[in-house]
Amino acid sequence: MSAAKPRYQELKDFIIAKISSGELQPADRVPSENELVESKRVSRMTANRALRELNDEGYVERVAGRGTFVSDYRSRSDLLEVQNIAEEIARRGNTHSSRVLRQSQQHARGEIAKALHVDQGTAIFHLLLVHFENNVPIQVEDRHVLASFAPDCLEQDFDVVTPSGYLTGIAPLQEAEQAVRAVMPNEAVRKYLEMDTGEACLVVIRRTWTKGRPVTFSRLHHPGSRYELTGHYTPPGSPRTPSSHVVQLEKLRQ
Amino acid sequence: MSAAKPRYQELKDFIIAKISSGELQPADRVPSENELVESKRVSRMTANRALRELNDEGYVERVAGRGTFVSDYRSRSDLLEVQNIAEEIARRGNTHSSRVLRQSQQHARGEIAKALHVDQGTAIFHLLLVHFENNVPIQVEDRHVLASFAPDCLEQDFDVVTPSGYLTGIAPLQEAEQAVRAVMPNEAVRKYLEMDTGEACLVVIRRTWTKGRPVTFSRLHHPGSRYELTGHYTPPGSPRTPSSHVVQLEKLRQ
DNA sequence: TAGTGGTCTAGACCACCTC
DNA sequence: AGGTGGTCTAGACCACTAG
Numbered sequence A, B: 001m002s003a004a005k006p007r008y009q010e011l012k013d014f015i016i017a018k019i020s021s022g023e024l025q026p027a028d029r030v031p032s033e034n035e036l037v038e039s040k041r042v043s044r045m046t047a048n049r050a051l052r053e054l055n056d057e058g059y060v061e062r063v064a065g066r067g068t069f070v071s072d073y074r075s076r077s078d079l080l081e082v083q084n085i086a087e088e089i090a091r092r093g094n095t096h097s098s099r100v101l102r103q104s105q106q107h108a109r110g111e112i113a114k115a116l117h118v119d120q121g122t123a124i125f126h127l128l129l130v131h132f133e134n135n136v137p138i139q140v141e142d143r144h145v146l147a148s149f150a151p152d153c154l155e156q157d158f159d160v161v162t163p164s165g166y167l168t169g170i171a172p173l174q175e176a177e178q179a180v181r182a183v184m185p186n187e188a189v190r191k192y193l194e195m196d197t198g199e200a201c202l203v204v205i206r207r208t209w210t211k212g213r214p215v216t217f218s219r220l221h222h223p224g225s226r227y228e229l230t231g232h233y234t235p236p237g238s239p240r241t242p243s244s245h246v247v248q249l250e251k252l253r254q
Numbered sequence C: 001t002a003g004t005g006g007t008c009t010a011g012a013c014c015a016c017c018t019c
Numbered sequence D: 001a002g003g004t005g006g007t008c009t010a011g012a013c014c015a016c017t018a019g
Helices: A007-021 A033-040 A044-056 A078-083 A084-091 A110-115 A164-170 A187-192 B007-020 B033-040 B044-056 B077-083 B087-090 B110-115 B163-170 B187-192
Strands: A060-063 A069-070 A096-108 A125-133 A136-146 A175-183 A201-210 A215-221 A231-232 B060-063 B067-068 B096-107 B123-133 B136-146 B177-181 B201-210 B211-222 B227-233 B249-251
Touching: A007 A033, A033 A044, A044 A060, A044 A069, A084 A096, A084 A125, A084 A136, A084 A164, A084 B087, A110 A215, A136 A187, A164 A187, A175 B177, A175 B201, A201 B177, B007 B033, B007 B044, B033 B044, B044 B060, B044 B067, B087 B096, B087 B123, B087 B163, B110 B187, B110 B211, B136 B163, B136 B187, B201 B227
Parallel strands: none
Antiparallel strands: A060 A069, A096 A125, A125 A136, A136 A215, A175 A201, A175 B227, A201 A215, A231 B177, B060 B067, B096 B123, B123 B136, B136 B211, B177 B201, B201 B211, B227 B249
Protein backbone atom coordinates (compact mmCIF):
# COMPACT_ATOMS: atom_id res chain seq x y z
CA MET A 1 0.00 0.00 0.00
CA SER A 2 2.83 2.38 -0.56
CA ALA A 3 1.36 5.55 -1.98
CA ALA A 4 3.99 5.36 -4.70
CA LYS A 5 5.02 8.72 -3.39
CA PRO A 6 8.65 9.76 -3.75
CA ARG A 7 10.49 9.50 -0.47
CA TYR A 8 11.59 13.10 -0.52
CA GLN A 9 7.92 14.03 -0.84
CA GLU A 10 7.04 11.84 2.10
CA LEU A 11 9.68 13.61 4.10
CA LYS A 12 8.30 16.98 3.06
CA ASP A 13 4.76 15.97 3.97
CA PHE A 14 6.04 14.66 7.28
CA ILE A 15 7.61 18.02 8.14
CA ILE A 16 4.71 20.06 6.78
CA ALA A 17 2.29 18.05 8.89
CA LYS A 18 4.29 18.85 12.01
CA ILE A 19 4.23 22.51 11.13
CA SER A 20 0.55 22.58 10.27
CA SER A 21 -0.44 20.80 13.44
CA GLY A 22 1.55 23.23 15.52
CA GLU A 23 3.89 20.57 16.83
CA LEU A 24 6.65 22.59 15.23
CA GLN A 25 6.40 26.30 15.88
CA PRO A 26 8.14 29.09 13.99
CA ALA A 27 11.85 29.22 14.83
CA ASP A 28 11.73 25.63 16.09
CA ARG A 29 14.46 23.39 14.87
CA VAL A 30 13.58 20.86 12.19
CA PRO A 31 15.31 17.47 12.13
CA SER A 32 18.65 17.78 10.42
CA GLU A 33 19.57 15.89 7.30
CA ASN A 34 21.57 13.36 9.26
CA GLU A 35 18.76 12.83 11.72
CA LEU A 36 16.36 12.18 8.87
CA VAL A 37 18.85 9.78 7.32
CA GLU A 38 18.77 7.74 10.51
CA SER A 39 15.15 8.00 11.53
CA LYS A 40 13.63 7.72 8.08
CA ARG A 41 16.20 5.41 6.53
CA VAL A 42 16.91 7.52 3.51
CA SER A 43 20.10 8.69 1.93
CA ARG A 44 21.38 12.11 2.77
CA MET A 45 20.72 13.35 -0.76
CA THR A 46 17.06 12.51 -0.34
CA ALA A 47 16.84 14.24 3.01
CA ASN A 48 18.69 17.17 1.51
CA ARG A 49 16.25 17.47 -1.34
CA ALA A 50 13.27 17.43 0.99
CA LEU A 51 14.65 20.13 3.26
CA ARG A 52 16.00 22.17 0.37
CA GLU A 53 12.62 22.24 -1.33
CA LEU A 54 10.88 23.14 1.90
CA ASN A 55 13.34 26.00 2.10
CA ASP A 56 12.65 27.08 -1.48
CA GLU A 57 8.95 26.98 -0.75
CA GLY A 58 9.32 29.11 2.32
CA TYR A 59 8.37 26.60 4.97
CA VAL A 60 11.74 26.53 6.62
CA GLU A 61 14.97 28.46 6.66
CA ARG A 62 18.31 26.81 6.58
CA VAL A 63 21.59 28.08 7.95
CA ALA A 64 24.73 26.18 7.15
CA GLY A 65 26.44 25.26 10.35
CA ARG A 66 23.38 25.82 12.52
CA GLY A 67 20.44 23.89 11.24
CA THR A 68 16.99 24.09 9.68
CA PHE A 69 14.26 26.10 11.34
CA VAL A 70 10.58 26.64 10.80
CA SER A 71 9.95 29.93 9.04
CA ASP A 72 8.17 32.72 10.73
CA TYR A 73 4.52 32.25 9.95
CA ARG A 74 4.11 35.71 8.58
CA SER A 75 6.79 35.46 5.96
CA ARG A 76 5.58 32.12 4.75
CA SER A 77 2.29 32.41 3.00
CA ASP A 78 1.39 35.47 1.03
CA LEU A 79 -1.95 33.85 0.67
CA LEU A 80 -2.78 33.82 4.34
CA GLU A 81 -1.17 37.19 4.68
CA VAL A 82 -3.51 38.63 2.19
CA GLN A 83 -6.35 36.76 3.77
CA ASN A 84 -6.61 37.82 7.33
CA ILE A 85 -7.03 41.51 7.95
CA ALA A 86 -6.59 41.11 11.68
CA GLU A 87 -3.12 39.70 11.21
CA GLU A 88 -2.27 42.34 8.72
CA ILE A 89 -3.22 45.04 11.18
CA ALA A 90 -1.41 43.35 14.02
CA ARG A 91 1.70 43.18 11.90
CA ARG A 92 1.59 46.93 11.56
CA GLY A 93 1.51 47.13 15.33
CA ASN A 94 -2.03 48.43 15.40
CA THR A 95 -5.10 47.08 17.09
CA HIS A 96 -7.88 45.41 15.22
CA SER A 97 -11.54 45.39 16.13
CA SER A 98 -14.67 44.61 14.24
CA ARG A 99 -18.41 45.00 14.28
CA VAL A 100 -20.73 42.30 13.04
CA LEU A 101 -23.62 43.70 11.03
CA ARG A 102 -25.10 40.49 9.75
CA GLN A 103 -24.63 36.79 10.38
CA SER A 104 -27.42 34.86 8.79
CA GLN A 105 -28.35 31.89 6.69
CA GLN A 106 -29.57 32.44 3.16
CA HIS A 107 -30.17 30.60 -0.05
CA ALA A 108 -27.68 31.05 -2.83
CA ARG A 109 -28.95 33.36 -5.51
CA GLY A 110 -27.70 33.87 -9.02
CA GLU A 111 -24.28 35.42 -8.80
CA ILE A 112 -23.36 33.77 -5.52
CA ALA A 113 -24.51 30.35 -6.61
CA LYS A 114 -22.50 30.69 -9.75
CA ALA A 115 -19.39 31.84 -7.98
CA LEU A 116 -19.55 28.95 -5.52
CA HIS A 117 -20.50 26.38 -8.15
CA VAL A 118 -23.68 25.31 -6.39
CA ASP A 119 -27.33 25.09 -7.35
CA GLN A 120 -29.69 27.94 -6.75
CA GLY A 121 -31.17 27.72 -3.28
CA THR A 122 -28.23 25.93 -1.69
CA ALA A 123 -27.80 26.93 1.94
CA ILE A 124 -25.13 29.53 2.51
CA PHE A 125 -24.16 31.86 5.29
CA HIS A 126 -23.96 35.55 4.78
CA LEU A 127 -21.61 37.62 6.88
CA LEU A 128 -21.33 41.36 6.89
CA LEU A 129 -18.88 43.11 9.16
CA VAL A 130 -16.74 46.19 9.47
CA HIS A 131 -13.09 45.96 10.45
CA PHE A 132 -11.33 48.74 12.29
CA GLU A 133 -7.67 49.60 12.61
CA ASN A 134 -7.13 51.65 15.74
CA ASN A 135 -10.86 52.30 15.73
CA VAL A 136 -10.78 53.69 12.20
CA PRO A 137 -12.93 51.67 9.80
CA ILE A 138 -10.79 50.12 7.12
CA GLN A 139 -12.76 47.28 5.56
CA VAL A 140 -16.31 46.19 4.97
CA GLU A 141 -16.32 42.44 4.62
CA ASP A 142 -19.26 41.00 2.74
CA ARG A 143 -18.77 37.28 2.72
CA HIS A 144 -20.73 34.25 1.56
CA VAL A 145 -19.75 30.84 2.85
CA LEU A 146 -20.92 27.41 1.80
CA ALA A 147 -23.03 26.25 4.73
CA SER A 148 -21.99 22.64 4.30
CA PHE A 149 -18.39 23.67 4.67
CA ALA A 150 -18.82 25.59 7.90
CA PRO A 151 -21.94 24.27 9.63
CA ASP A 152 -21.32 26.10 12.91
CA CYS A 153 -20.73 29.43 11.26
CA LEU A 154 -23.74 31.07 12.88
CA GLU A 155 -22.53 30.20 16.38
CA GLN A 156 -19.18 31.88 15.92
CA ASP A 157 -18.32 35.09 17.72
CA PHE A 158 -16.67 37.10 14.99
CA ASP A 159 -15.72 39.80 17.42
CA VAL A 160 -13.10 37.40 18.68
CA VAL A 161 -11.95 35.58 15.56
CA THR A 162 -12.24 36.97 12.07
CA PRO A 163 -14.23 34.94 9.56
CA SER A 164 -11.01 34.35 7.72
CA GLY A 165 -9.34 33.00 10.83
CA TYR A 166 -12.31 30.83 11.60
CA LEU A 167 -12.46 29.41 8.10
CA THR A 168 -8.78 28.64 7.78
CA GLY A 169 -9.12 26.90 11.13
CA ILE A 170 -11.62 24.48 9.63
CA ALA A 171 -9.42 23.58 6.71
CA PRO A 172 -6.46 25.23 5.07
CA LEU A 173 -7.40 27.02 1.93
CA GLN A 174 -5.63 25.78 -1.11
CA GLU A 175 -6.37 28.30 -3.75
CA ALA A 176 -7.55 31.85 -4.02
CA GLU A 177 -8.65 34.01 -6.86
CA GLN A 178 -9.17 37.67 -6.61
CA ALA A 179 -9.97 40.74 -8.56
CA VAL A 180 -9.20 44.26 -7.48
CA ARG A 181 -11.32 47.14 -8.63
CA ALA A 182 -11.75 50.81 -8.01
CA VAL A 183 -15.37 51.83 -7.57
CA MET A 184 -17.47 54.46 -5.94
CA PRO A 185 -19.14 53.09 -2.81
CA ASN A 186 -22.85 53.07 -2.31
CA GLU A 187 -24.23 55.13 0.52
CA ALA A 188 -24.28 52.27 3.03
CA VAL A 189 -20.65 51.32 2.50
CA ARG A 190 -19.62 54.95 2.49
CA LYS A 191 -21.15 55.41 5.92
CA TYR A 192 -19.72 52.23 7.36
CA LEU A 193 -16.26 53.33 6.29
CA GLU A 194 -16.82 56.94 7.28
CA MET A 195 -15.68 58.12 3.90
CA ASP A 196 -16.01 61.54 2.35
CA THR A 197 -18.34 61.86 -0.56
CA GLY A 198 -16.37 61.65 -3.75
CA GLU A 199 -13.86 59.22 -2.27
CA ALA A 200 -13.17 55.99 -4.10
CA CYS A 201 -13.20 52.45 -2.76
CA LEU A 202 -10.62 49.79 -3.37
CA VAL A 203 -12.64 46.61 -3.71
CA VAL A 204 -11.24 43.12 -3.51
CA ILE A 205 -13.48 40.35 -4.78
CA ARG A 206 -12.16 37.02 -3.68
CA ARG A 207 -12.99 33.39 -3.99
CA THR A 208 -11.16 30.73 -2.03
CA TRP A 209 -10.97 27.00 -2.60
CA THR A 210 -10.54 24.15 -0.23
CA LYS A 211 -10.19 20.58 -1.37
CA GLY A 212 -10.74 21.69 -4.93
CA ARG A 213 -14.09 23.33 -4.26
CA PRO A 214 -14.89 27.01 -3.92
CA VAL A 215 -16.15 27.60 -0.41
CA THR A 216 -16.11 31.33 0.07
CA PHE A 217 -16.98 34.34 -2.00
CA SER A 218 -16.34 37.75 -0.55
CA ARG A 219 -16.37 41.37 -1.44
CA LEU A 220 -14.07 43.58 0.58
CA HIS A 221 -14.51 47.35 0.41
CA HIS A 222 -11.70 49.63 1.58
CA PRO A 223 -11.53 53.39 1.72
CA GLY A 224 -9.23 54.55 -1.07
CA SER A 225 -7.66 57.21 1.07
CA ARG A 226 -6.66 54.86 3.85
CA TYR A 227 -5.82 51.58 2.23
CA GLU A 228 -3.57 50.19 -0.45
CA LEU A 229 -2.51 46.77 -1.59
CA THR A 230 1.20 46.23 -1.88
CA GLY A 231 3.14 43.49 -3.48
CA HIS A 232 6.69 42.50 -4.09
CA TYR A 233 7.71 40.30 -6.96
CA THR A 234 10.80 38.47 -7.94
CA PRO A 235 10.98 36.45 -11.10
CA PRO A 236 11.16 32.68 -10.79
CA GLY A 237 14.61 31.45 -10.03
CA SER A 238 15.78 34.47 -8.14
CA PRO A 239 17.47 33.88 -4.86
CA ARG A 240 15.14 34.42 -1.96
CA THR A 241 15.58 37.85 -0.50
CA PRO A 242 15.93 37.00 3.15
CA SER A 243 14.91 40.12 4.97
CA SER A 244 14.13 42.93 2.61
CA HIS A 245 11.37 40.79 1.27
CA VAL A 246 9.01 43.21 2.91
CA VAL A 247 10.37 46.37 1.38
CA GLN A 248 7.55 48.81 1.25
CA LEU A 249 7.02 51.69 -1.03
CA GLU A 250 8.02 54.73 0.87
CA LYS A 251 5.33 57.18 1.66
CA LEU A 252 4.22 58.38 -1.72
CA ARG A 253 1.26 60.49 -0.90
CA GLN A 254 0.52 62.35 -4.02
CA MET B 1 38.98 32.88 -11.45
CA SER B 2 36.14 30.50 -11.03
CA ALA B 3 33.19 32.41 -9.64
CA ALA B 4 32.87 29.74 -6.98
CA LYS B 5 29.49 29.13 -8.47
CA PRO B 6 27.88 25.75 -7.96
CA ARG B 7 28.03 23.62 -11.06
CA TYR B 8 24.29 23.13 -11.21
CA GLN B 9 23.98 26.92 -11.22
CA GLU B 10 26.49 27.20 -14.03
CA LEU B 11 24.43 24.73 -15.98
CA LYS B 12 21.28 26.71 -15.32
CA ASP B 13 22.91 29.95 -16.37
CA PHE B 14 24.19 28.24 -19.47
CA ILE B 15 20.69 27.17 -20.47
CA ILE B 16 19.06 30.44 -19.47
CA ALA B 17 21.58 32.34 -21.57
CA LYS B 18 20.66 30.27 -24.61
CA ILE B 19 17.01 30.99 -24.01
CA SER B 20 17.50 34.69 -23.40
CA SER B 21 19.63 35.12 -26.49
CA GLY B 22 17.03 33.41 -28.60
CA GLU B 23 19.33 30.59 -29.55
CA LEU B 24 16.77 28.31 -27.94
CA GLN B 25 13.20 29.10 -28.86
CA PRO B 26 10.05 27.99 -27.07
CA ALA B 27 9.37 24.29 -27.68
CA ASP B 28 13.00 23.73 -28.67
CA ARG B 29 14.68 20.78 -27.12
CA VAL B 30 17.17 21.43 -24.34
CA PRO B 31 20.22 19.20 -23.90
CA SER B 32 19.27 16.08 -22.01
CA GLU B 33 20.78 15.11 -18.69
CA ASN B 34 23.07 12.60 -20.32
CA GLU B 35 24.21 15.09 -22.91
CA LEU B 36 25.06 17.56 -20.19
CA VAL B 37 26.91 14.84 -18.31
CA GLU B 38 29.13 14.35 -21.32
CA SER B 39 29.55 17.87 -22.60
CA LYS B 40 29.85 19.58 -19.23
CA ARG B 41 31.59 16.81 -17.34
CA VAL B 42 29.20 16.70 -14.44
CA SER B 43 27.42 13.86 -12.76
CA ARG B 44 23.92 13.08 -13.77
CA MET B 45 22.56 14.21 -10.40
CA THR B 46 24.01 17.64 -11.00
CA ALA B 47 22.57 17.88 -14.48
CA ASN B 48 19.28 16.64 -13.09
CA ARG B 49 19.18 19.30 -10.44
CA ALA B 50 19.88 22.04 -12.94
CA LEU B 51 17.14 20.93 -15.32
CA ARG B 52 14.71 20.16 -12.53
CA GLU B 53 15.08 23.63 -11.05
CA LEU B 54 14.69 25.23 -14.45
CA ASN B 55 11.50 23.24 -14.70
CA ASP B 56 10.28 24.37 -11.28
CA GLU B 57 11.06 27.93 -12.22
CA GLY B 58 9.11 27.66 -15.40
CA TYR B 59 11.92 28.03 -17.91
CA VAL B 60 11.53 24.56 -19.34
CA GLU B 61 9.10 21.70 -19.31
CA ARG B 62 10.18 18.14 -18.88
CA VAL B 63 8.48 15.02 -20.13
CA ALA B 64 9.82 11.69 -19.00
CA GLY B 65 10.69 9.62 -21.97
CA ARG B 66 10.73 12.55 -24.38
CA GLY B 67 13.00 15.25 -23.18
CA THR B 68 13.26 18.78 -21.87
CA PHE B 69 11.83 21.66 -23.85
CA VAL B 70 11.86 25.42 -23.57
CA SER B 71 8.62 26.73 -22.09
CA ASP B 72 6.32 28.93 -23.98
CA TYR B 73 7.52 32.44 -23.30
CA ARG B 74 4.12 33.69 -22.26
CA SER B 75 3.65 31.30 -19.43
CA ARG B 76 7.05 31.91 -17.97
CA SER B 77 7.34 35.21 -16.22
CA ASP B 78 4.52 36.60 -14.18
CA LEU B 79 6.60 39.67 -13.79
CA LEU B 80 6.85 40.44 -17.46
CA GLU B 81 3.27 39.51 -17.91
CA VAL B 82 2.15 42.07 -15.43
CA GLN B 83 4.57 44.53 -16.91
CA ASN B 84 3.73 44.91 -20.52
CA ILE B 85 0.26 46.13 -21.27
CA ALA B 86 0.65 45.53 -24.97
CA GLU B 87 1.19 41.84 -24.38
CA GLU B 88 -1.75 41.69 -22.04
CA ILE B 89 -4.00 43.19 -24.63
CA ALA B 90 -2.65 40.99 -27.37
CA ARG B 91 -3.28 37.94 -25.22
CA ARG B 92 -6.90 38.92 -25.02
CA GLY B 93 -6.98 39.01 -28.77
CA ASN B 94 -7.43 42.76 -28.88
CA THR B 95 -5.36 45.40 -30.54
CA HIS B 96 -3.14 47.73 -28.64
CA SER B 97 -2.24 51.26 -29.59
CA SER B 98 -0.79 54.18 -27.74
CA ARG B 99 -0.28 57.89 -27.86
CA VAL B 100 2.87 59.52 -26.57
CA LEU B 101 2.14 62.72 -24.68
CA ARG B 102 5.57 63.40 -23.30
CA GLN B 103 9.06 62.06 -23.78
CA SER B 104 11.57 64.35 -22.18
CA GLN B 105 14.58 64.59 -19.97
CA GLN B 106 14.24 66.04 -16.51
CA HIS B 107 16.03 66.26 -13.24
CA ALA B 108 14.91 64.03 -10.44
CA ARG B 109 12.92 65.91 -7.86
CA GLY B 110 12.09 64.91 -4.32
CA GLU B 111 9.73 62.01 -4.59
CA ILE B 112 11.19 60.57 -7.77
CA ALA B 113 14.76 60.89 -6.58
CA LYS B 114 13.86 59.12 -3.39
CA ALA B 115 12.02 56.32 -5.14
CA LEU B 116 14.93 55.71 -7.49
CA HIS B 117 17.55 56.10 -4.79
CA VAL B 118 19.42 58.87 -6.58
CA ASP B 119 20.49 62.40 -5.68
CA GLN B 120 18.30 65.35 -6.42
CA GLY B 121 18.96 66.62 -9.93
CA THR B 122 20.06 63.31 -11.38
CA ALA B 123 19.09 63.03 -15.03
CA ILE B 124 15.95 61.03 -15.65
CA PHE B 125 13.55 60.57 -18.52
CA HIS B 126 9.91 61.27 -18.14
CA LEU B 127 7.40 59.41 -20.26
CA LEU B 128 3.71 60.03 -20.40
CA LEU B 129 1.50 58.02 -22.68
CA VAL B 130 -1.98 56.66 -23.06
CA HIS B 131 -2.60 53.05 -23.97
CA PHE B 132 -5.66 51.96 -25.91
CA GLU B 133 -7.34 48.60 -26.22
CA ASN B 134 -9.37 48.49 -29.39
CA ASN B 135 -9.12 52.26 -29.45
CA VAL B 136 -10.59 52.60 -25.97
CA PRO B 137 -8.22 54.31 -23.54
CA ILE B 138 -7.32 51.92 -20.81
CA GLN B 139 -4.16 53.17 -19.13
CA VAL B 140 -2.24 56.37 -18.56
CA GLU B 141 1.38 55.49 -18.07
CA ASP B 142 3.43 58.06 -16.21
CA ARG B 143 6.92 56.70 -16.03
CA HIS B 144 10.27 57.91 -14.81
CA VAL B 145 13.41 56.12 -15.92
CA LEU B 146 16.99 56.49 -14.78
CA ALA B 147 18.71 58.16 -17.71
CA SER B 148 21.95 56.32 -17.12
CA PHE B 149 20.11 53.04 -17.47
CA ALA B 150 18.46 53.83 -20.78
CA PRO B 151 20.54 56.49 -22.54
CA ASP B 152 18.73 56.25 -25.85
CA CYS B 153 15.30 56.51 -24.31
CA LEU B 154 14.49 59.78 -26.06
CA GLU B 155 15.14 58.30 -29.49
CA GLN B 156 12.70 55.46 -29.03
CA ASP B 157 9.45 55.33 -30.93
CA PHE B 158 7.01 54.27 -28.27
CA ASP B 159 4.22 53.92 -30.77
CA VAL B 160 6.00 50.79 -31.90
CA VAL B 161 7.37 49.31 -28.69
CA THR B 162 5.98 50.03 -25.25
CA PRO B 163 8.34 51.55 -22.72
CA SER B 164 8.09 48.33 -20.80
CA GLY B 165 9.09 46.30 -23.81
CA TYR B 166 11.95 48.66 -24.56
CA LEU B 167 13.24 48.57 -21.01
CA THR B 168 13.11 44.83 -20.59
CA GLY B 169 15.00 44.64 -23.86
CA ILE B 170 17.89 46.54 -22.32
CA ALA B 171 18.12 44.28 -19.31
CA PRO B 172 15.76 41.87 -17.68
CA LEU B 173 14.16 43.31 -14.64
CA GLN B 174 14.80 41.38 -11.52
CA GLU B 175 12.43 42.74 -9.00
CA ALA B 176 9.24 44.72 -8.87
CA GLU B 177 7.31 46.35 -6.13
CA GLN B 178 3.90 47.78 -6.49
CA ALA B 179 1.05 49.34 -4.64
CA VAL B 180 -2.52 49.42 -5.82
CA ARG B 181 -4.86 52.19 -4.88
CA ALA B 182 -8.26 53.56 -5.66
CA VAL B 183 -8.31 57.29 -6.23
CA MET B 184 -10.32 59.92 -8.02
CA PRO B 185 -8.48 61.09 -11.13
CA ASN B 186 -7.52 64.66 -11.73
CA GLU B 187 -9.07 66.40 -14.67
CA ALA B 188 -6.23 65.65 -17.06
CA VAL B 189 -6.23 61.92 -16.40
CA ARG B 190 -9.99 61.81 -16.53
CA LYS B 191 -9.95 63.28 -20.00
CA TYR B 192 -7.18 61.07 -21.27
CA LEU B 193 -9.12 58.02 -20.17
CA GLU B 194 -12.46 59.41 -21.32
CA MET B 195 -13.99 58.72 -17.95
CA ASP B 196 -17.29 59.95 -16.55
CA THR B 197 -17.10 62.41 -13.72
CA GLY B 198 -17.47 60.57 -10.46
CA GLU B 199 -15.70 57.49 -11.79
CA ALA B 200 -12.80 56.08 -9.80
CA CYS B 201 -9.33 55.16 -11.00
CA LEU B 202 -7.41 52.04 -10.22
CA VAL B 203 -3.83 53.20 -9.79
CA VAL B 204 -0.79 50.99 -9.82
CA ILE B 205 2.41 52.52 -8.52
CA ARG B 206 5.35 50.43 -9.46
CA ARG B 207 9.05 50.36 -9.05
CA THR B 208 11.28 47.90 -10.86
CA TRP B 209 14.83 46.86 -10.18
CA THR B 210 17.60 45.71 -12.43
CA LYS B 211 20.93 44.57 -11.13
CA GLY B 212 19.89 45.45 -7.62
CA ARG B 213 19.11 49.06 -8.43
CA PRO B 214 15.73 50.69 -8.93
CA VAL B 215 15.58 51.95 -12.48
CA THR B 216 11.96 52.79 -13.09
CA PHE B 217 9.18 54.38 -11.19
CA SER B 218 5.76 54.53 -12.74
CA ARG B 219 2.22 55.45 -11.97
CA LEU B 220 -0.42 53.71 -14.02
CA HIS B 221 -3.96 55.04 -14.01
CA HIS B 222 -6.83 52.86 -15.21
CA PRO B 223 -10.50 53.65 -15.49
CA GLY B 224 -12.27 51.82 -12.67
CA SER B 225 -15.20 50.91 -14.87
CA ARG B 226 -13.10 49.21 -17.51
CA TYR B 227 -10.27 47.61 -15.60
CA GLU B 228 -9.56 45.21 -12.85
CA LEU B 229 -6.50 43.52 -11.55
CA THR B 230 -6.87 39.80 -11.16
CA GLY B 231 -4.71 37.26 -9.47
CA HIS B 232 -4.68 33.59 -8.79
CA TYR B 233 -2.81 32.21 -5.84
CA THR B 234 -1.75 28.83 -4.70
CA PRO B 235 0.13 28.33 -1.46
CA PRO B 236 3.83 27.55 -1.66
CA GLY B 237 4.56 23.95 -2.38
CA SER B 238 1.48 23.35 -4.43
CA PRO B 239 1.93 21.62 -7.72
CA ARG B 240 2.37 24.05 -10.55
CA THR B 241 -0.87 24.77 -12.28
CA PRO B 242 0.19 24.65 -15.89
CA SER B 243 -2.06 27.19 -17.48
CA SER B 244 -4.02 29.26 -15.04
CA HIS B 245 -0.86 30.12 -13.25
CA VAL B 246 -1.03 33.53 -14.81
CA VAL B 247 -1.51 36.75 -13.02
CA GLN B 248 -2.95 39.10 -15.48
CA LEU B 249 -4.56 42.41 -15.92
CA GLU B 250 -7.97 41.92 -17.31
CA LYS B 251 -10.51 44.21 -18.71
CA LEU B 252 -13.86 44.27 -17.07
CA ARG B 253 -17.18 44.83 -18.69
CA GLN B 254 -19.46 45.12 -15.78
C1' DT C 1 15.71 -1.21 -28.13
C1' DA C 2 17.68 2.98 -26.87
C1' DG C 3 16.96 7.27 -24.82
C1' DT C 4 14.57 10.13 -21.54
C1' DG C 5 13.37 11.88 -17.08
C1' DG C 6 12.35 10.43 -11.90
C1' DT C 7 14.28 8.71 -8.16
C1' DC C 8 17.54 6.82 -4.81
C1' DT C 9 21.88 5.41 -2.64
C1' DA C 10 26.40 5.58 -0.13
C1' DG C 11 29.88 7.62 -0.10
C1' DA C 12 32.77 12.22 -0.28
C1' DC C 13 34.84 17.15 0.47
C1' DC C 14 34.02 21.71 1.91
C1' DA C 15 32.75 26.09 4.60
C1' DC C 16 30.56 27.42 8.32
C1' DC C 17 28.91 27.63 13.09
C1' DT C 18 28.90 26.33 17.94
C1' DC C 19 30.93 24.51 21.82
C1' DA D 1 36.03 18.88 17.40
C1' DG D 2 31.67 17.76 15.93
C1' DG D 3 27.47 19.01 13.74
C1' DT D 4 25.27 21.49 10.01
C1' DG D 5 24.06 22.55 5.41
C1' DG D 6 26.00 22.89 0.31
C1' DT D 7 27.66 20.40 -3.12
C1' DC D 8 29.20 16.61 -6.08
C1' DT D 9 29.98 11.91 -7.78
C1' DA D 10 29.30 7.28 -9.96
C1' DG D 11 26.74 4.18 -9.91
C1' DA D 12 21.67 2.09 -9.92
C1' DC D 13 16.54 0.79 -10.95
C1' DC D 14 12.27 2.28 -12.77
C1' DA D 15 8.43 3.95 -16.05
C1' DC D 16 7.76 6.05 -19.99
C1' DT D 17 8.37 7.26 -25.05
C1' DA D 18 10.02 6.68 -29.41
C1' DG D 19 11.60 4.47 -33.63
